[in-house]
Amino acid sequence: MKINNIIIPGVSIGGVSIGEQIENIAKTILKSEYLLEKTPNALIINNGLITAYHDSEGIISAVSCNEKFQGKYMDKLWPGITVSEVLANSKTQMAWSGFVQVDQLRGVGLSLPEELDDFESLSDILDPEYVFNELWVYGF
Structure with missing residues (x-):
């Protein structure tokens, strides 16, 4: 999986989607391109470029991105x-x-x-x- 610059409210950031299994994201992210860090409740990609928060069953409930993320939503919102x-x-x-x-x-x-x-x-x-x-x- 290659991260994109698309933000979809209530759905996804960069192709990482709410409702997905966190292990599927961890497996499909191109590890040669992205640094992955796992915490008990999140998968952090490239030091917070994108962070996928998940519940105890590993289902993503929210996704965030930091100012390194290049996407904008409708030229109204973006990190930074x-x-x-x-x-x-x-x-x-x-x-x-x-x-x-x-x-x-x-x-x-x-x-x-x-x-x-x-x-x-x-x-x-x-x-x-x-x-x-x-x-x-x-x-x-």
Whole structure:
């Protein structure tokens, strides 16, 4: 499996999909091209380029990517985006379950710092130059 730059909300990042068995991903990733690290709850590809989180049965429940990932979703969201870029590229922003969701797009979001889980306006809680280092795709 070769990683691509496609983000599909609620489904996948880079071809790593929610609902897949983590061992299948580990077996099909081209180990000569990608560094793989396994933790009890995740498979980390190339130091966080993509991280697949899984349950106790090995089923992927969420996928994240860091700023090294080159994909963008609808030119609205990508890892490494700043608060000012989020505001410029979207009409609405809301906090939901630890993520910033934009324009009512479900299943894709930017992870908020742990201490921040709600906001009236994104620019009120974070500096315009704050960088969201991770983008997540989730099914919850």
